[in-house]
Amino acid sequence: MTPNNQFNNNRFYENYQLKLPLEMDVLIPEDDSVRLLNFVLEGLDYSNLYNKYSTKGRKSKVDPKIMFKIITYANMENIWSSRDIEKHCRRDINFKWLLQGVQPPDHSTICRFKYEKMDEDVLENLFSQMLNILFELGEINFENIFIDGTKIESAANKYSFVWRKTIIYHEKNMNIKIRELFEKINKIYNQNFTINSSENIYTINEINKVLNFLYETKISTNTNFVYGKGHKKTQLQKFTEGLEKYADIRKKYDEHYLKLGDRNSYSKTDIDATFMRMKEDYMKNGQLKPAYNLQIGVESEYIVGAAVFNNPTDSPTLISFLEKLKQNLNTTYKNVVADAGYESEENYMYLKENSQNTYIKPSNxxxxxxxxxxxxxxxxxxxxxxxxxxxxxxxxxxxxxxxxxxxxxxxxxxxxxxxxxxxxxxxxxxxxxxxxxxxxxxxxxxxPRFSELRKESLKNITSEKGNLLRINRSIQVEGAFGVIKNNYGFKRFLSKGTKNINIDILFLCLGYNINKLHSKIMNNRLGISLFKENEVA
Known part of the structure; x- marks a missing residue:
């Protein structure tokens, strides 16, 4: 038999035989991180997740709890793509062990579960439950939180930018041309349409008002508009076509302003992304790329909170981040430790009013x-x-x-x-x-208020406790970003939009925390929340 015939008859595996029953459990080491993952996630309440599924129709092939475990374990193993997760479910023994004999899901099923069934509120609830387990284990005590931010590139195209300054510049020039057009229409047709100064903006309603007048004039004068080469257009047609063009541009600019909000830029292919200057550019020329500002809070080396913002700077994100943390955890941290990028009078006052000790390094x-x-x-x-x-x-x-x-x-x-x-x-x-x-x-x-609050914060960070907390901020929260970006290789989002990205980040934090718990168990470091100065040296 020729080799081709042998492969066509599927006889290339005839010398191999599987021995049943196949016990996968014995093939996985007792101290493997997948066992810890299964133990921790089994203790969560999935009722909110199951409520997302209808009781009617065909039942899902893979139980939602198992799907949740699979995606979390994939994040532990630095597997981000749904197609890669599908491949590992078919080949990797740890994934098969989590599946409990169920047929592996395909990539579309994984995506639907992740971004449709598993919305942000459900995932936040499960993440908070895991933090409560860490609290019961004595790993975190909701006392010291170390906060920092980093910029992670969006999945948007690099050259899809829309700049507020560019819109304002072109809008001003367009406004001058509309004003000149209105003046001509008023003069020829003896009208009194509003003439704004060149600094003001003509709204779409003002433009449509003049357009309606031109349409009525066309009907009343029985004027026919002509098109193509060799036809001479009337003055009425020129006015109408010119104003229609400006009306379309005006609508486009209004859409841009709506998408921009209070930002100075956004990406056409990922509207929620803002163009930010990235640190890790290889040429060190500070390229602007569509990105998100990822904020995380760390305690005892575990990530206790995460959120993405479209603000390039850290200071405006602190209050929103802490409010979200308070809502999810139903508690308030006693000590807030952050770097100079978070210093502002508003942030100082918020922490003071919430009876939280401020350990923010002054910018000077x-x-x-x-x-x-x-x-x-x-x-x-x-x-x-x-x-x-x-x-x-x-x-x-x-x-x-x-x-x-x-x-x-x-x-x-x-x-x-x-x-x-x-x-x-x-x-x-x-x-x-x-x-x-x-x-x-x-x-x-x-x-005066800012000066007094800054002195209080300076006194806090220069105390013995403040020095210890600042050392730990550098190790714990910046260390978490180092692991995520360099060890995990997570330097660019694969999904688009704040909603999907928050889900990606929470799954990443779940995987990170279980990996950290496994590492502390293996290194006999349970219960240690702060690094001492002699340990750092």
């Missing part, structure tokens, strides 16, 4: 430790404040008197009061070169 902390910082006499921190007379005293013993108070509101509506102080005369001051390089007398702007 590293600079203030340098030798030359004290020689910068123009810094408010290097001046003496006379509280009784509400004045600042500079290095030359001159007064900077309060001249006015200004108020501004943040994007969230928080009101910030700032005081402006001015020196009466800086002329011929011997310290001017180290204080002020302007033409007129020295002015400083101070937020």
């Amino acid at each position: 902390y590293e600079q203030s430790k340098k030798r030359g910082y004290k020689l910068k006499y123009g810094k408010v921190e290097n001046m003496i404040y006379d509280k009784e007379n509400d004045k600042y005293i500079c290095h030359n013993n001159k007064y900077l008197e309060h001249i006015k108070t200004i108020s501004r509101k943040t994007a969230t509506g928080y009101s910030i009061l700032k005081k402006i102080y001015k020196c009466s005369n800086c002329k011929n001051c011997e310290f001017r070169s180290n204080c002020y390089t302007g033409k007129y007398s020295k002015k400083i702007t101070v937020s």
Whole structure:
């Protein structure tokens, strides 16, 4: 028999024989992480998940609880693609053990389960239940939370950007042309349509009002519009076609503004993604790419909360992140530890009102430790404040008197009061070169509330406990990002939209936490929540 005939008759495996019954359980080591996964996830309540399934019709081939275990274990093993999960379900003995003899699901079934049946609320509930198990085991105690953020690239195309500044620029030019068109229509047809200045915006309603007039004029004058080469268009047709073109552009710009919200950019192929400057660019030229700002909170090396935002900076995300954490865990952390990127008066006040101890490093902390910082006499921190007379005293013993108070509101509506102080005369001051390089007398702007809150936070982080917490922030939360990005290779989302990405992140955190619990068990480190300074050294 030729080799081709042998393969065609499926006889190439005739020398192999499977011995039944096949006991897969004995092939998996007792300390394998898949056993720990099965033990932990068996203790969860899946009633919310089962409620997503109808009691009518054909029953699902794979039980939802088993599907949940499979996807979580795939995240533990750095398997992100649904097609790869399907392949491992058919070949990997650990996946087969989790399936309990059920036929492996295909990739479309996995996707439907992940993004349709398993919505964000259900997954948040299961994630919170797992954290409660860690609490019962004594692994976390909801006391110290270390917060940080990183940018992860979206699955969107790189060159699909829409910029707010570009829209404003082209919109302004279009507005000038519409105004000129309105002026001509008013002059020729003796109308009085509103003529805005070139800085204002013509709304779609204003444009449609003039278009309706042109349509009525066409009917009343029995004017026929012509098309194609060799036909001369009437002035009415030119006005109508020009205004129709601007109406379409106006609708497009309105859609852009709606998608932008309060952002400065978005991606056409992933509307929720914002263009951000990525750190890990190989050429070190700070390329802008569509991305999400991933925020996580870590305690005792476990991720206790995660969320994605489309803000490029960390400061506006802190309150929303902590509120979400409070809602999911039904508790409030006692100590909040974060880096200088989270410093703002609004964040300080939120933590103070919620009786949470602030361990946020001031943005000028590293600079203030340098030798030359004290020689910068123009810094408010290097001046003496006379509280009784509400004045600042500079290095030359001159007064900077309060001249006015200004108020501004943040994007969230928080009101910030700032005081402006001015020196009466800086002329011929011997310290001017180290204080002020302007033409007129020295002015400083101070937020009294922010200054007091910053001093409290500085006192906290420089205490013995504060030093220990700051060391652990660098190890625990930044270490978690190092594991996710480098060890797991998770540097780019595979799905699009905030809803789907939050689901991906929560599954990733579930897998991360079980891997961490397994690692601590194997290394006999259970119950250890903080690294000591001598351990770090």
